[in-house]
Amino acid sequence: MNGAHWFAIVAAIAWSAWAAQWLRLHFERRQRRATAGTGRRFVRPPGTLIAIGILVFFVTVAVAAPLVTPYRPSRQLDIVRLQNAPPSWGHPLGTDLYSRDTWSRLAYGARVSLAVGLLATLLAATVGAAVGAAAGYFRRWTDAVLMRVVDVGLAIPRIFILLVAAALTAHLPLAALVLLLGLTSWFATSRLVRAEVLTLRERDFVASARALGGGDWRIIFRHVLPNVAAPLIVSLALGIGQVMLLEAALSFLGVGVQPPTPSWGNMIAEGRDQLATAPWTTLFPGLAIVLVVMALNTVGDTLRDALDPRAGAS
Amino acid sequence: MTPALVEVEGLVKHYPGERLWWGLGPPRHLIRAVEGVSFRIGAGRTLGLVGESGSGKSTVARTLLRLTEPTAGRFLLEREDVFRLAPEPLRRLRRRMQIVFQDPYSSLNPRMTVRDTLREPLEIHRLAAGAERDARVAALLQEVGLDPALAAAYPHELSGGQRQRVGIARALSVQPAFLVCDEPVSALDVSVQAQVLNLLADLQQRRGLTYLFIAHDLAVVRHIADDVAVMYLGRIVEQASAAATYERPRHPYTRALLSAAPVPDPAAQRQRQVLTGDVPSPANPPPGCPFHPRCPHPMKNDRCRTDRPALREVEPGHAAACHFAEHA
Amino acid sequence: MTEPVLRVRDLKTYFVSEGGGTARAVDGVSFDLYPGETLGLVGESGCGKTVTSLSLLRLVPEPPGHIRPGSLIELEGRNLLTLSPRDLRAVRGNRLAMIFQEPMSALNPVLTVGDQIGEGAIVHQGLSRRAARARAMEMLQLVGIPDPELRIDDYPHQLSGGMRQRVMIAMALVCHPQVLIADEPTTALDVTIQAQILELLDRLQRELGMAIMLITHDLGVVAGTADRVLVMYAGQVVEGGSTPDLFHRPVHPYTEGLLASVPRLDQPRERLTGIPGTVPAASAWPTGCRFHPRCPHAWERCRTDEPPLVEIAPGHSARCWLVEEPGRRRPGASGVTR
Numbered sequence: 001m002n003g004a005h006w007f008a009i010v011a012a013i014a015w016s017a018w019a020a021q022w023l024r025l026h027f028e029r030r031q032r033r034a035t036a037g038t039g040r041r042f043v044r045p046p047g048t049l050i051a052i053g054i055l056v057f058f059v060t061v062a063v064a065a066p067l068v069t070p071y072r073p074s075r076q077l078d079i080v081r082l083q084n085a086p087p088s089w090g091h092p093l094g095t096d097l098y099s100r101d102t103w104s105r106l107a108y109g110a111r112v113s114l115a116v117g118l119l120a121t122l123l124a125a126t127v128g129a130a131v132g133a134a135a136g137y138f139r140r141w142t143d144a145v146l147m148r149v150v151d152v153g154l155a156i157p158r159i160f161i162l163l164v165a166a167a168l169t170a171h172l173p174l175a176a177l178v179l180l181l182g183l184t185s186w187f188a189t190s191r192l193v194r195a196e197v198l199t200l201r202e203r204d205f206v207a208s209a210r211a212l213g214g215g216d217w218r219i220i221f222r223h224v225l226p227n228v229a230a231p232l233i234v235s236l237a238l239g240i241g242q243v244m245l246l247e248a249a250l251s252f253l254g255v256g257v258q259p260p261t262p263s264w265g266n267m268i269a270e271g272r273d274q275l276a277t278a279p280w281t282t283l284f285p286g287l288a289i290v291l292v293v294m295a296l297n298t299v300g301d302t303l304r305d306a307l308d309p310r311a312g313a314s
Numbered sequence: 315m316t317p318a319l320v321e322v323e324g325l326v327k328h329y330p331g332e333r334l335w336w337g338l339g340p341p342r343h344l345i346r347a348v349e350g351v352s353f354r355i356g357a358g359r360t361l362g363l364v365g366e367s368g369s370g371k372s373t374v375a376r377t378l379l380r381l382t383e384p385t386a387g388r389f390l391l392e393r394e395d396v397f398r399l400a401p402e403p404l405r406r407l408r409r410r411m412q413i414v415f416q417d418p419y420s421s422l423n424p425r426m427t428v429r430d431t432l433r434e435p436l437e438i439h440r441l442a443a444g445a446e447r448d449a450r451v452a453a454l455l456q457e458v459g460l461d462p463a464l465a466a467a468y469p470h471e472l473s474g475g476q477r478q479r480v481g482i483a484r485a486l487s488v489q490p491a492f493l494v495c496d497e498p499v500s501a502l503d504v505s506v507q508a509q510v511l512n513l514l515a516d517l518q519q520r521r522g523l524t525y526l527f528i529a530h531d532l533a534v535v536r537h538i539a540d541d542v543a544v545m546y547l548g549r550i551v552e553q554a555s556a557a558a559t560y561e562r563p564r565h566p567y568t569r570a571l572l573s574a575a576p577v578p579d580p581a582a583q584r585q586r587q588v589l590t591g592d593v594p595s596p597a598n599p600p601p602g603c604p605f606h607p608r609c610p611h612p613m614k615n616d617r618c619r620t621d622r623p624a625l626r627e628v629e630p631g632h633a634a635a636c637h638f639a640e641h642a
Numbered sequence: 643m644t645e646p647v648l649r650v651r652d653l654k655t656y657f658v659s660e661g662g663g664t665a666r667a668v669d670g671v672s673f674d675l676y677p678g679e680t681l682g683l684v685g686e687s688g689c690g691k692t693v694t695s696l697s698l699l700r701l702v703p704e705p706p707g708h709i710r711p712g713s714l715i716e717l718e719g720r721n722l723l724t725l726s727p728r729d730l731r732a733v734r735g736n737r738l739a740m741i742f743q744e745p746m747s748a749l750n751p752v753l754t755v756g757d758q759i760g761e762g763a764i765v766h767q768g769l770s771r772r773a774a775r776a777r778a779m780e781m782l783q784l785v786g787i788p789d790p791e792l793r794i795d796d797y798p799h800q801l802s803g804g805m806r807q808r809v810m811i812a813m814a815l816v817c818h819p820q821v822l823i824a825d826e827p828t829t830a831l832d833v834t835i836q837a838q839i840l841e842l843l844d845r846l847q848r849e850l851g852m853a854i855m856l857i858t859h860d861l862g863v864v865a866g867t868a869d870r871v872l873v874m875y876a877g878q879v880v881e882g883g884s885t886p887d888l889f890h891r892p893v894h895p896y897t898e899g900l901l902a903s904v905p906r907l908d909q910p911r912e913r914l915t916g917i918p919g920t921v922p923a924a925s926a927w928p929t930g931c932r933f934h935p936r937c938p939h940a941w942e943r944c945r946t947d948e949p950p951l952v953e954i955a956p957g958h959s960a961r962c963w964l965v966e967e968p969g970r971r972r973p974g975a976s977g978v979t980r
Contacts, residue, residue: 203420204415204416204417204420204421205420205421205422205423207376207381207413207415208413208415208421208481208484209423209434210381211379211381211408211412211413212408212412212434212435212438212439212484212488213405213406213408213409213435213438213439213488214434214438215405218438222423222426222434223423226423226425226426227423227424227425229425366832366833366834366835367803367832473920473921474687475920476920503686503687503859503921504686504859504861504900504903504904505686505899505900505903505916505917506686506916506920507903507916508902508903508904508905508914508915508916508917509916509917509918511905511914512913512914512916515913530832530833531833531905532833532907533862533904533905533906533907534905536905536906536907536911537905537911537912537914538911556911560907570834571833571834572907573837574833574834574836574837575833575862575907576836576840576860576862576863576865576866577862577865577866577906577907577908578861578862578864578865578889578901578904578906579865579889579906579908580865580866580885580886580889580890581886581889581890582865582908583865583866586837586841586866588834588837588838588841589834589837589838590838592802592804592805592835593802593804593832593834593835
């Protein structure tokens with residue numbers, strides 16, 4: 001771990017702080033514009049700045065992993081002397097059972113955990129929005145059939161499906177994991193979107209678009225969906241956190257991301273037996289998950305306040 | 315009789331009540347929102363449609379524009395039967411008829427700027443492109459009395475009156491001949507209401523528009539309408555010129571409405587004729603004359619309870635649906 | 643000379659927004675309300691009339707709003723602003739009651755009508771549940787609800803709009819308050835139902851001898867119901883007087899403008915004047931006279947100096963520099979036809 005890496009880490013922290021400040025100001029400006037003159041106060045959830053900073057930091061570390069880490073994540077260093085070594089200057093987060101640098105594994109593991117979380121949630125949001133919009137806009141038979149499917153989906157416990165899928169295949173490729181997580185997470189979103197769409201389609205501006213001669217597709221994409229965007233984005237932020245936890249749980253159980261590819265979940269799993277002797281191997285990835293999920297929840301609240309056009313309606 | 319711009323005959327709209335079998339079966343009962351409404355509006359004239367909640371007046375508006383499909387009836391706009399049109403010819407005909415809504419807060423898409431809102435109809439009907447489109451948007455804004463710089467604003471940055479003007483501009487963008495105004499000033503402050511009413515009157519003169527003006531405020535209707543139709547429980551109960559309706563009302567409901575309307579002059583207060591009972595619900599209309607449970611007419615008798623009076627001419631150009639309309 | 647039952651002096655209610663700006667929603671309002679009279683408070687949206695009514699009952703959410711020290715609200719001689727929360731609760735609903743515009747949101751949807759009406763009697767007068775139910779039945783009859791013995795166990799959603807408004811009136815009057823504040827009580831109702839409710843309020847006032855403060859934007863309602871009227875604009879009272887004075891001899895250009903904007907049923911069709919411009923935001927009242935940007939008579943003094951509320955005739959006051967300099971009035975500018 002030489003000076004360059006330390007410098008890179010400090011640079012990442014500084015950049016995160018700056019970006020967090022900039023983003024928060026940007027959101028605040030939008031919110032101010034939306035609530036101007038209505039006398040309505042906007043409440044900023046505490047710790048927004050830190051939350052955004054945490055997210056930016058981990059994303060940066062994930063993207064710039066080679067720059068901030070001295071070792072490849074699967075590189076086994078001195079097997080004898082560096083096995084389960086506690087944190088030191090050379091290894092800020094210590095090493096694990098296989099003499100791999102925890103910090104490097106954390107950084108590369110961020111890539112996997114964050115990517116799986118984001119992609120799966122995007123997939124879930126897309127499918128959920130499409131189903132919810134169709135059910136809410138077209139109603140009657142479409143609505144009835146789709147909502148019954150959603151009911152079934154909500155009734156079956158996700159872990160169960162995922163475990164079954166994992167058990168049926170010897171080795172679950174990452175893409176399949178993302179697909180599985182995404183396709184089992186869209187049900188609640190569709191309900192949310194459907195509820196929004198049901199109200200929206202009665203609004204006068206939708207009637208006006210129809211009176212002007214607009215067709216269904218134009219109305220759905222230009223009028224309905226943009227107004228669903230706000231609650232959808234909020235549920236997205238919260239959803240990423242949920243999927244990350246799910247992925248961590250699966251990896252912990254051994255059916256998610258397979259070693260040696262690091263993910264925060266399987267890092268926790270592998271370090272479980274050393275909890276008494278080398279707690280840092282489990283603690284740091286666990287801490288990382290907690291920080292990111294909490295940050296996502298806080299940001300989700302802030303996003304809702306910033307994006308909700310209703311915040312501006314008098 | 316010269317053909318009018320707008321001819322509506324026997325408009326009927328029934329909504330299904332609560333459905334059996336979890337929303338998939340036939341309805342338990344019908345909500346008879348509109349039960350056979352007919353009227354004609356000459357080009358450049360304004361028909362005021364007056365009524366309280368449950369009268370069906372807003373349903374008439376939405377059905378004429380086929381925002382909801384009518385159950386029966388004909389609507390001839392410039393001699394074409396709007397109700398029989400297929401989707402594509404209907405879309406073209408929509409340019410000739412437009413609607414202005416009541417609620418300035420929900421009639422504009424909160425995520426679209428004023429410019430986007432006004433551009434959309436021009437896009438849908440391919441009326442202009444590029445720079446010409448923006449020029450038209452600016453011209454429309456000026457025509458409704460707004461500063462063209464407001465084009466970049468979002469609806470929540472505008473006042474109620476300004477939003478309503480944008481709604482009017484949007485309706486005008488496709489150059490309609492017929493404009494349905496569904497309570498366009500009810501949600502506005504008094505001083506702004508006057509501005510918008512003046513704007514509508516000016517536009518009618520300048521563009522030769524024909525209006526169907528729907529309102530519950532009789533004083534407002536008096537200021538803008540040439541002819542008036544009073545609705546009660548889905549039917550027209552009185553129809554005449556504005557002057558005749560206000561000076562010589564023939565139907566007891568019209569008289570009650572005029573009597574109940576507050577007058578902003580302490581010296582002009584008169585003995586109010588207060589109707590008992592509630593405004594009826596179209597899901598459960600009374601038998602015979604729909605108004606009979608609340609009717610204060612001294613000659614009301616059993617016939618009113620069994621025989622529904624037809625809308626008949628009492629004087630030339632003045633029709634009322636009451637057995638005793640001559641004895642006002 | 644009777645004492646006023648409600649005295650308000652220099653009421654100021656301000657709202658602080660997070661950005662640091664202050665919205666001075668009510669900015670120095672004073673008036674007296676005498677027993678048995680109906681005082682109309684008229685104004686358009688943004689004038690502060692609703693905040694005034696909420697301030698009287700101290701229902702303004704404390705952050706971000708607050709009533710400035712120096713304001714006085716005296717009910718039957720007691721200063722409401724210095725009462726402890728417990729004493730204040732004993733006043734609300736008991737001596738001073740309020741009815742609102744939207745009966746559906748003012749009534750609790752999960753409680754029966756009888757329970758909601760009786761609640762006031764139980765809390766303020768210590769009646770037993772049985773006695774409260776009997777009182778609720780009396781109130782239902784008093785407000786003219788047919789078949790009260792059937793209606794008493796109905797839920798709000800089972801009643802029509804007019805019925806719900808009557809229930810709200812019954813709830814407000816169950817303890818026979820001295821003062822009733824009615825905030826746009828008929829705005830959400832149909833015209834024929836509005837007439838019923840106004841007639842009811844009139845009858846109840848005569849029977850119970852209470853004072854009513856009627857807040858509305860509808861000049862027609864005020865003309866038919868109020869004894870005296872206050873016109874509010876931009877957080878201040880700009881004109882006040884008896885109803886005939888205000889409607890037939892208005893002085894303030896805003897009052898004149900309002901009267902010229904209202905369409906009249908009894909007059910032939912003519913062009914309405916309206917008032918140009920829009921109501922300013924409460925966080926940025928114009929300098930000088932707050933109406934000057936929209937006033938057809940404004941001159942330099944109006945832009946710099948805020949006029950005080952002065953009495954021009956017994957019981958008739960106005961806040962306008964035209965009172966001092968009537969020569970500045972531009973002929974034909976107000977568009978009033980009398």
